[in-house]
Amino acid sequence: MIAGFSALHDGSGRATGSELAGAASATRTAVRTRLDDLLTFPVLVGSGLITLNNFGGRSVSSGACAHRxxxxFPTDDVPRVLVSCIDGVLDGQRILEGSQGNAWVLRDGDGVSYRYHHVGEFEPGLEVGSVVRRGDVLGTMGSTGNAGNAHLHFEVRPDGTGANAIDPIPLLPFPIVGVVLGAPTGCS
Ligand SMILES: [Zn+2]
Incomplete structure (x- = not known):
């Protein structure tokens, strides 16, 4: 567990506290760590999606073992809709800045940041400072930056820095209908 992110939560991400303590029917563990709460899958789930299990794999821009x-990917190369994985705030918007292409950066109340790279179109009406809820539409995936095909590059940074990024796979609610999870790729 990562120090500094402890909080009272239930499985839905809502704070619990004394409600749970007094509930005779409660079977859940009352205390969870923030990063144990599963994220909403960051792409609108339909069908034909594949998630590469490539955290720590090869990065096009940074080389072996450097994919953060x-x-x-959509298997038919048709860009899908991006949705917010958390309740939070849009903390940054990058427009065609190098390899990452267009990007949204979200931040939750604990300071964890979530990055969406290679965005095709930003959802109209959203801007830095906008409050978003889980499932809110953020835009569409695209192939901006160094993306060969339309896809979402998704990162979770507990303290905001790339060096301390963590693997998002354990934080996502797999198995997910319509989403194939690949085998871990290793460093390459
Ligand atoms: Zn990537």
Whole structure:
């Protein structure tokens, strides 16, 4: 567990506290760590999605073992809708800045940041500072930056820095209908 992110939560991400303590029917463990709460899958789930299990794999820009996120592809190359994985705030918007292409950066109340790279179109009406809820539409995936095909590069950074990024796979609610999870790729 990562120090500094402990909080009272239930499985839905809502704070619990004394409600749970007094509930005779409660069978859940009352105390969870923030990063144990599963994220909403960051792409609208339909069908034909594959999630590469490539955290720590090869990065096109940085080389072997340097991929700090995971890549989510549509098998038919038709860009899908991106949705918020958390309740939080849009903390940054990058427009065609190098390899990452267009990107949204979200931040939750604990300071964890979630990055969406290679965005095709940003959802109209959203801007830095906008409050978003889980499942809110953020835009569409695309192939901006160094993406060969339309996909989402998704990162989770507990303290905001890339060096301390963590594997998003254990934080996502797999198995997910319509989403194939690949085998871990290793460093290459
Ligand atoms: Zn990637």
């Amino acid at each position: 996120g995971i890549d989510i």
